Amino acid sequence: MKQFLIAASLAVFAVGAVQAAGGPAPKKTGIEGEGYVWNAEGGEKNEALTLKGDLKKGKEVYEICGACHLPSGAGRPDGTFPQLAGQHSTVLIKQMADIRAGLRDNPTMYPFAATMTDAQDLADVSAYIESLCVPVDHGKYDEADKMLQIAKGRTLYKKECQECHGDNGEGVKDKFYPVIAGQHYAYLLRQMTEIRDGHRRNANPDMVKIISKYSDKDLVAISAYQSSLKMPGSMCK
Incomplete structure (x- = not known):
């Protein structure tokens, strides 16, 4: 019953927020469009x-975010809502700004x-x-062939993903490469x-x-490995 009330409240709030914003963000030219620059x-x-x-x-602004991403920022293990805690502020700012500007399609989050009223709220x-x-x-790959998939994913990750996302999935803040350690398997695979x-x-x-x-x-294997990554000194129960 409590979960139903929360969901109903969020639905009502979402409708009001869309109306207040004048409708969903216009879909601006994306990655393949002429003249689009990624960053x-x-x-x-x-x-x-x-x-x-x-x-x-920021904690006050985050209260509305916590309804889906949880107060801890852990998101949902099934991958419906990503784990946000510890993510680089540069990555968060870019993704939220892109959603607000219509450069990333996310009708649930928009x-x-x-x-948010302005750039200061984003910061x-x-x-x-x-x-x-x-x-x-967090949500990990948990099928019978888990170890096999993780081993295959490790090989692929080290070949082409590690250079940007790091040995432990820590990403690079000033290059807008996201933290992937602690991220849910299902979310990684979907993205x-x-x-x-x-x-x-x-x-x-x-x-x-x-x-x-x-x-x-290949993507299943890479996601299985990525979801197993841990950043020493940055993770908690």
Whole structure:
């Protein structure tokens, strides 16, 4: 009953937020469009990147996010909502700004992202999320061939993914490469599939080139390995 009430409340809020925002964000030209630059200068994203995030205010802004991503930032093990805790603030700012600007399609999140008033809100909430420790317990690949898939995924990861995402999935903050340690297997698999198939319009073109050749089985293996990664000193129960 409690879960139903929360879901109903979120649905009502989402409708109101969309109306307040004047409807869903327009779909702007994406990764394959003429003139699109993956990480272009200017706009709300760059303004937010120059601002110092206030953790106290960020925690207040995050309250609405916690309904889906949980107060801990752990997201959902089934991958419906990603793990956010400990993510680089640069990555968070870019993704939220892209959703708000119509460069990334996320109709579930858009109504909530649209409630943020300005670039300072983006900076504040991103700083707060980045300060949270990465949960150890998250959705992992858990089938009978788990060890085989992880071994195959490790080989593929070290060949082409490790250079950007790091030995332990720590990413690179100033290059906007996300933390993937602690991320849910199902979410990783969905995002990589969408990037490969051209449905993630704001994807890094370098990653699009790398991932375009991978089969479904390859992506399962890579996701299985990535979801097993842990960052020493940054993770908690």
